Amino acid sequence: MATLAHTAIFGSPDSTHFDRTLDARGLSCPLPILNTRKSVESLGPGETLKVISTDSGSVSFFESLVRQTGLELVFWQELDGEYQFFIRKN
Numbered sequence: 001m002a003t004l005a006h007t008a009i010f011g012s013p014d015s016t017h018f019d020r021t022l023d024a025r026g027l028s029c030p031l032p033i034l035n036t037r038k039s040v041e042s043l044g045p046g047e048t049l050k051v052i053s054t055d056s057g058s059v060s061f062f063e064s065l066v067r068q069t070g071l072e073l074v075f076w077q078e079l080d081g082e083y084q085f086f087i088r089k090n
Helices: 031-041 058-069
Strands: 009-011 020-024 048-053 072-079 082-088
Touching (some): 020 031, 031 048, 031 058, 031 082, 048 058, 058 072, 058 082
Parallel strands (some): 020 048
Antiparallel strands (some): 009 072, 048 082, 072 082
C-alpha cells in the first residue's frame, strides 16, 4: 500500500460507492478521526463511509487509523482543499 502522505490520489475513483457520509469540514484533528471512529462503529461489514475533511492533517491521521483498526481505505483524494476518504468496514 502506498504511503498516503505522499500521494494526491489513492485507490480507484471507480470504487467510490458509499453507504453513509460524514461531513467533517471545518473540524481540526483529532475531531475528524474521532467522529470517523464513531461513525464506522455503526457500519455493517462491507459498508463504506465517505468522510469529507478540510484539515490537511487528516491524511496522516487516516493512514494511521486504517493501519490500527484493520479498516480498508478504498480511495482518497484532495480536491480544492477538501479531502475525501472512502473507508470500508471489513
